[in-house]
Every structure is written in C-alpha cells, then in structure tokens.
Amino acid sequence: EADIYQTPRYLVIGTGKKITLECSQTMGHDKMYWYQQDPGMELHLIHYSYGVNSTEKGDLSSESTVSRIRTEHFPLTLESARPSHTSQYLCASSETGLAGGPTDTQYFGPGTRLTVL
Amino acid sequence: QKEVEQDPGPLSVPEGAIVSLNCTYSNSAFQYFMWYRQYSRKGPELLMYTYSSGNKEDGRFTAQVDKSSKYISLFIRDSQPSDSATYLCAMGEGIGGYALNFGKGTSLLVTP
Numbered sequence: 001e002a003d004i005y006q007t008p009r010y011l012v013i014g015t016g017k018k019i020t021l022e023c024s025q026t027m028g029h030d031k032m033y034w035y036q037q038d039p040g041m042e043l044h045l046i047h048y049s050y051g052v053n054s055t056e057k058g059d060l061s062s063e064s065t066v067s068r069i070r071t072e073h074f075p076l077t078l079e080s081a082r083p084s085h086t087s088q089y090l091c092a093s094s095e096t097g098l099a100g101g102p103t104d105t106q107y108f109g110p111g112t113r114l115t116v117l
Numbered sequence: 118q119k120e121v122e123q124d125p126g127p128l129s130v131p132e133g134a135i136v137s138l139n140c141t142y143s144n145s146a147f148q149y150f151m152w153y154r155q156y157s158r159k160g161p162e163l164l165m166y167t168y169s170s171g172n173k174e175d176g177r178f179t180a181q182v183d184k185s186s187k188y189i190s191l192f193i194r195d196s197q198p199s200d201s202a203t204y205l206c207a208m209g210e211g212i213g214g215y216a217l218n219f220g221k222g223t224s225l226l227v228t229p
Contacts, residue, residue, distance in 0.1 A: 040221060042222075090160050108161045
C-alpha cells in the first residue's frame, strides 16, 4: 500500500484567493507528479519532478506552480484561483525501475477536490 | 485521435459475472501497460502491471496485452459488489519516459 497523502481533501474557495495543495509521500520516491482529473475525462499531467529542485510542466497547460525542496514534499500553488480551476487534483509518486520495468509505476494520493466560486 | 481509447460505460453486471474491460491505443512505442482501480472520491490504485504482450493473472484478475492489435484487456472473474469502481487503463513507453497515458476510465457496477 502506497503512503502518499494530500491535504486538504476538499476545498471551497472564492475567486482570487491564493491556495496551496499539499502532497507528501513517505516512500522516498524520487519522482512526483500532479494530475488534473475532471469527471469522465482522462487524467492530465500538469507538473512533474524528477527529484529535489527539479520541476517541469506537463502536457496540460496550467496556471499553477510547484516546488520540490524536499524529496517527500511536492506542493502545488495557485496564486489567484478562478472558477476554471475547479477540478480534482491528484498527486502521485514513483520510483524508477519499480516492478521490474524502467517505466515508473505511479502510486496516487486520495486527491483534493477544489471548487472555486 | 487520442492515444488511448477506453469506453466510459457505465457497465452493469450481476454478481458472479465475468467482466471484460478494454482499451485500444495508437502509439506502437507503448511497452508498459497498467490497470488502475478508482473508487468514488479516492485516488487511483494500481491493480495490474504488464510488460509487452502476454497475460498476467492475479487472483480474480487477468490482464492481457496484444501489441499486434494495440489492444489491452482486464478480466474480472466472479465479480463482487466491491469491484464496483472506475477502471482506468494506463500505458507508457518505458525508458526515458515520464508520462503515463491514461484512458478515460470505465465505470463498473456489480449488482448483488
């Protein structure tokens, strides 16, 4: 069982507010990811990190930013929330070579459901 | 054309039925194939992991990959109400690749 945590689980906030979604993992995984998931749609990668001080944007354009100062921690920040940011945000982590293959097997947190009014 | 296609369902079956879930893909570079199960309001959890073509069995679950047809399947035997969830297929290229490509997920309901 994966040990990856996200807080808060649910967040309702007004337009223009700054928010930070927290993600922590206790497995020592080097790679971490943020996905956005809307009902009936694919998971879309918005940010990823290969390790401390490494961050990259994913396939889906996002106005959010991330940081990776510690291995276990990968927070996502929205400077000014808008209703278009309403979605489920999923954090994941992986260790290269897990399960015997070079592709990373990703383990997901429970998600943060964000609603921006 | 999306790289991964998955019928969203919903799929409703009686308890004890054999369930077949499928995905097709277009990128012949995909080598690693995964199935995730996602319960309502939870994150996806890894169910099965398969490399290249072939079958893999784990309890009531069997994953099949046919790379020649670009088609993967997940079979659930003796389905239980607790199997009711959304099942997402995911696949990746492997070496040097960071991204998994996900299907939209198939919603499964197993009725008692």
